[in-house]
Amino acid sequence: MKDKLRSHLWFHLVYICVALSILHVLGKSSGTNSQSYVIACGSSSRGTDSDGRVWMPDSKFLVSSADSVPAAAAFQDPSLPSTVPYMSARVFTSQASYRFSVPSKTRVWFRLHFYPCTYSNLDPSDAYFGVTANEFTLMNNFSASITAQALTQAYIIREFSLPLVESGDLNITFTPTVAHDGAYAFINGIEMIRMPDIFEQATMVGFSDQAVTVDVSSLQTLYRLNVGGQYIPPTNDSSLTRTWYDDTPYLFGAAAGVTSEADKNVKVQYSPDVPEYIAPLDVYSTARTMGPDPKVNQNYNLTWVFQIDANFTYVVRFHFCDFLLSKVNQRVFDIFVNNQTAQAAADVIAWSGSEGAPVYKDFAAYVSDGPGDEQLWVALHPSASMKPEYYDAILNGLEIFKINDSNGNLAGPNPVPSQMLVHAEAEAAKKFAPSGHSGTGQVIGGIAGGVLGFIVVVLVCLFVRHRRNVANGTESGVGKWLPLYGSSHASTTSKSTISGKSNGSSHLSSLAGGLCRHFSLFEIKHATKSFDESRVIGVGGFGKVYKGMIDGGSTQVAIKRSNPSSEQGVHEFETEIEMLSKLRHKHLVSLIGFCEEDGEMILVYDYMANGTLREHIYKGNKPPLSWKQRLEICIGAARGLHYLHTGAKYTIIHRDVKTTNILLDEKWVAKVSDFGLSKTGPNLNQTHVSTVVKGSFGYLDPEYFRRQQLTEKSDVYSFGVVLFEVLCGRPALNPSLPKEQVSLADWARHCHRKGTLEEILDPHIKGQVSPECYKKFAETAEKCVADRGLDRPSMGDVLWNLEFALQLQENPGAAKFEAEHVDATAVSGENQDSNPNAAFSQLVNPSGR
Numbered sequence: 012m013k014d015k016l017r018s019h020l021w022f023h024l025v026y027i028c029v030a031l032s033i034l035h036v037l038g039k040s041s042g043t044n045s046q047s048y049v050i051a052c053g054s055s056s057r058g059t060d061s062d063g064r065v066w067m068p069d070s071k072f073l074v075s076s077a078d079s080v081p082a083a084a085a086f087q088d089p090s091l092p093s094t095v096p097y098m099s100a101r102v103f104t105s106q107a108s109y110r111f112s113v114p115s116k117t118r119v120w121f122r123l124h125f126y127p128c129t130y131s132n133l134d135p136s137d138a139y140f141g142v143t144a145n146e147f148t149l150m151n152n153f154s155a156s157i158t159a160q161a162l163t164q165a166y167i168i169r170e171f172s173l174p175l176v177e178s179g180d181l182n183i184t185f186t187p188t189v190a191h192d193g194a195y196a197f198i199n200g201i202e203m204i205r206m207p208d209i210f211e212q213a214t215m216v217g218f219s220d221q222a223v224t225v226d227v228s229s230l231q232t233l234y235r236l237n238v239g240g241q242y243i244p245p246t247n248d249s250s251l252t253r254t255w256y257d258d259t260p261y262l263f264g265a266a267a268g269v270t271s272e273a274d275k276n277v278k279v280q281y282s283p284d285v286p287e288y289i290a291p292l293d294v295y296s297t298a299r300t301m302g303p304d305p306k307v308n309q310n311y312n313l314t315w316v317f318q319i320d321a322n323f324t325y326v327v328r329f330h331f332c333d334f335l336l337s338k339v340n341q342r343v344f345d346i347f348v349n350n351q352t353a354q355a356a357a358d359v360i361a362w363s364g365s366e367g368a369p370v371y372k373d374f375a376a377y378v379s380d381g382p383g384d385e386q387l388w389v390a391l392h393p394s395a396s397m398k399p400e401y402y403d404a405i406l407n408g409l410e411i412f413k414i415n416d417s418n419g420n421l422a423g424p425n426p427v428p429s430q431m432l433v434h435a436e437a438e439a440a441k442k443f444a445p446s447g448h449s450g451t452g453q454v455i456g457g458i459a460g461g462v463l464g465f466i467v468v469v470l471v472c473l474f475v476r477h478r479r480n481v482a483n484g485t486e487s488g489v490g491k492w493l494p495l496y497g498s499s500h501a502s503t504t505s506k507s508t509i510s511g512k513s514n515g516s517s518h519l520s521s522l523a524g525g526l527c528r529h530f531s532l533f534e535i536k537h538a539t540k541s542f543d544e545s546r547v548i549g550v551g552g553f554g555k556v557y558k559g560m561i562d563g564g565s566t567q568v569a570i571k572r573s574n575p576s577s578e579q580g581v582h583e584f585e586t587e588i589e590m591l592s593k594l595r596h597k598h599l600v601s602l603i604g605f606c607e608e609d610g611e612m613i614l615v616y617d618y619m620a621n622g623t624l625r626e627h628i629y630k631g632n633k634p635p636l637s638w639k640q641r642l643e644i645c646i647g648a649a650r651g652l653h654y655l656h657t658g659a660k661y662t663i664i665h666r667d668v669k670t671t672n673i674l675l676d677e678k679w680v681a682k683v684s685d686f687g688l689s690k691t692g693p694n695l696n697q698t699h700v701s702t703v704v705k706g707s708f709g710y711l712d713p714e715y716f717r718r719q720q721l722t723e724k725s726d727v728y729s730f731g732v733v734l735f736e737v738l739c740g741r742p743a744l745n746p747s748l749p750k751e752q753v754s755l756a757d758w759a760r761h762c763h764r765k766g767t768l769e770e771i772l773d774p775h776i777k778g779q780v781s782p783e784c785y786k787k788f789a790e791t792a793e794k795c796v797a798d799r800g801l802d803r804p805s806m807g808d809v810l811w812n813l814e815f816a817l818q819l820q821e822n823p824g825a826a827k828f829e830a831e832h833v834d835a836t837a838v839s840g841e842n843q844d845s846n847p848n849a850a851f852s853q854l855v856n857p858s859g860r
């Protein structure tokens with residue numbers, strides 16, 4: 012009896028072990044849980060991506076493999092986050108399907124990954140196809156290459172949420188477009204993640220008696236934003252692996268409110284109504300509110316604008332969590348969607364019951380076709396009629412989904428690429444068409460990736476994100492470029508890059524040999540806790556930047572590590588080390604040393620405690636800088652640039668001047684950083700350098716762009732944009748604005764000429780700027796962004812004018828007289844002296860006389 016029981020127990024134990032190990036294998040092999048599939052199409056073995064997710068081969072899901080071939084991409088774009096799943100594809104020349112079995116009554120997140128490139132000698136521009144999932148049409152006549160071009164992205168990710176009501180099978184069918192000669196379909200990766208049913212009904216805005224049954228519909232994710240917070244990678248979002256983006260690029264106008272973060276005493280508490288899978292903690296513990304001034308708040312709407320396709324219904328999900336106030340009727344506001352009231356008198360505490368309790372609300376709106384209708388506006392305004400304690404509004408997160416129409420269709424038209432990009436691509440193609448190469452595909456692939464990369468990469472964050480696919484980017488995708496808006500201390504940043512042909516990471520020592528310190532990899536690992544994620548303070552195309560401690564914890568440093576799996580950036584690393592090891596200046600960031608071991612390329616810099624200039628103007632959870640601080644920072648940065656142009660043996664052109672490349676140390680001293688694109692040479696002083704255009708969009712000198720000839724006046728142009736950014740408190744490019752306002756340089760210049768520039772002044776500094784100072788500053792900025800380089804002042808002039816503006820600010824009356832006198836001497840004296848500060852020591856301080 013006893014024995015029988017024992018053997019029974021043993022049997023059970025063994026059974027459980029076997030079951031567990033099977034589960035383990037299943038769980039591992041298929042991604043996040045046993046009902047999920049993560050598949051690298053056209054791949055014959057498992058592969059791991061840069062986040063450590065395992066992708067399975069696709070063949071066992073193919074319904075028939077007759078008309079499909081596995082193919083390898085001919086070219087690896089440097090912006091690809093990882094070779095898996097993008098470097099392999101499955102190509103279909105006629106209709107073909109995948110079949111996944113899923114339990115019925117299941118909802119799944121379904122993601123498609125496309126990397127348009129040459130596969131099996133097929134031209135990427137011939138890939139035109141439709142995709143259906145059971146009865147739903149997800150895409151129609153889709154061109155991945157046109158879409159990628161319009162979005163200035165190397166690859167595309169589309170995310171859908173599909174209800175599987177009846178059948179237990181999910182059939183994904185690819186159909187090449189019949190009307191297009193030689194059309195084929197392809198796919199690089201498929202993710203299918205089982206999800207809880209998080210959708211119910213959404214009230215139609217403007218028709219309180221009508222609701223959309225979201226639960227039976229399929230959805231396409233268009234936008235998913237962590238409002239007032241930062242980019243959240245899929246690895247930080249439970250098993251649903253969603254990506255959340257920063258909302259800044261979608262904010263309308265200069266009045267962007269303020270961001271705040273829950274302090275440690277307030278715990279964000281999930282509930283059965285709002286469980287953790289609705290949105291991660293980071294979404295609910297950061298927020299954007301309107302600001303402290305009730306009068307200002309009553310005069311504006313906190314507004315976001317999104318590009319969408321007409322003729323569809325959209326569900327807008329608002330995520331709220333008030334961790335600042337705790338009582339009903341303290342903060343009450345109205346919510347508008349496309350100019351209609353979605354919700355009057357919203358009171359987060361009344362909904363959620365307490366401080367720190369998350370709550371979400373869904374509204375639906377139909378967007379019809381008509382001029383200006385391809386946008387969705389979301390706005391918040393204090394509800395004065397409720398007489399709340401504070402006239403304010405709050406938002407923590409926002410998701411926008413497109414719902415299938417009555418035919419079960421979700422597909423919209425292909426986007427139209429910007430003419431400027433098409434032109435740039437054509438030019439680049441001419442220049443770089445390798446004579447010995449056979450296929451055009453290679454050229455196009457290479458260009459889309461490499462050469463266009465340069466301009467494009469920055470756009471990746473801007474244009475890209477605001478077009479439809481935005482929210483579908485991956486963790487790695489758009490996210491990798493996010494430092495533009497992303498990480499709070501992007502102490503170095505992504506930039507547009509061309510994939511320089513480089514032969515590996517070997518020459519750092521010979522470049523910088525005795526000039527700066529050589530660290531061992533052990534020291535670096537020790538300094539960063541083995542590259543612990545919690546130490547990451549910035550992410551860029553080259554890899555990550557960590558905060559570290561060296562010399563037994565006595566010195567804080569920023570450690571920039573080139574992504575070991577990519578060769579991208581090798582050239583830039585070399586340039587940076589070459590430049591920085593020779594330059595020392597108060598207003599240039601200092602390189603402390605480097606590490607070159609085990610194929611790693613690591614640079615070590617002074618740590619800049621206050622991060623980037625941008626995050627103190629309109630991005631980041633920081634109180635905005637005062638006008639005087641801004642002025643002093645601009646002066647410091649101008650000094651650094653002036654030194655680059657005139658102070659060293661040869662002129663150095665920075666080529667990537669922007670607010671994220673101006674860093675601030677603990678005493679708010681401005682330091683110019685990121686010399687990866689810099690150019691120098693003996694002939695730069697007199698003439699110009701003819702080169703491939705690099706730099707960041709929004710800051711790019713139009714003359715340089717047209718003529719591809721580089722002079723130091725290109726830096727002056729970019730610096731002019733920085734000055735306007737500082738004055739107006741908005742990004743250099745904001746694609747969500749009406750066309751004429753998208754480019755800050757153009758819009759500010761236009762306003763300045765019409766005399767309306769003051770109207771777009773950053774509300775945070777309105778009232779702080781003296782009229783004389785404002786006039787000088789605005790004039791200087793406008794001259795910097797003159798169309799022709801010849802009409803722009805030198806960096807020395809700019810510096811002088813800014814110093815003068817500062818004096819006008821501090822002592823408006825006295826400076827008048829000095830203006831006429833000092834101007835001439837200072838200007839004629841510039842550039843003569845190799846010590847940048849000497850030229851300005853002549854500058855008289857009027858208040859001192």
Ligand SMILES: *[C@@H]1O[C@H](CO)[C@@H](O)[C@H](O)[C@H]1NC(C)=O
Pocket residue numbers: 321322380
């Ligand atoms: C939207 O629908 C209208 C009316 O059916 C049609 O004329 C228009 O072309 C559609 N627009 C788009 C962008 O599909």
Ligand SMILES: *[C@@H]1O[C@H](CO)[C@@H](O)[C@H](O)[C@H]1NC(C)=O
Pocket residue numbers: 309310311312347349350351390392
């Ligand atoms: C805010 O938006 C609503 C809806 O579009 C509009 O009626 C109202 O005038 C706006 N208020 C301000 C101050 O712009």
Ligand SMILES: *[C@@H]1O[C@H](CO)[C@@H](O)[C@H](O)[C@H]1NC(C)=O
Pocket residue numbers: 146223227228229324414415416417418419
């Ligand atoms: C989306 O498709 C489902 C299933 O076909 C349908 O029941 C639903 O009404 C559609 N949604 C809309 C908004 O037409």
